[in-house]
Amino acid sequence: MVQIIANNRNRMDDMRMRAVMDHKQAEMMAFALNDPSKMPSVEEAYPFIKTVTKSVAEPEWKQDQLLLMQQSQKIKTARKFKKTT
Template identity: 45%
Template sequence: MDFNEIMVQVGANRQREREELKKRAYMDHELAQLIAFAFNDPNKMPSVEKAYPFIKEDQPQEEQVPDWVKMKETFMRQANQIKSNQSQ
């Protein structure tokens, strides 16, 4: 590596360290707020997803199928089986 490449790498390393410190500072501040909630008024303490919104983004979103839809599909399958048995 020549001098310019080394300087670019040093600058990139500093920028990455600053970003990491910013993230750590944000998380420390959020933790302090949660501790204050837990100590002073635990009933108003926000959920984990509200306190740390990035957690919800990382979790895969599963589509919840309502129970009535599942029951309808079961009844339809049973009705089709009965119809096919009667026609034979």
């Protein structure tokens, strides 16, 4: 499953690279014909080029767990320091 995801990601990266190169070539051709105003942007020409970022919010219990672990570590350190003095 991981390999399939990696292969799909590589394929999409290749498609993005080709899209950018195609767009640059078309942009140069438009400049050569002296009409670049009608040239669509890369995102308009290739809608898949936009990378979708998935924002994964950390669950509240994870934040609570992290806070609890930090507090317990402070208590352990204080107890250890108390025993040594």
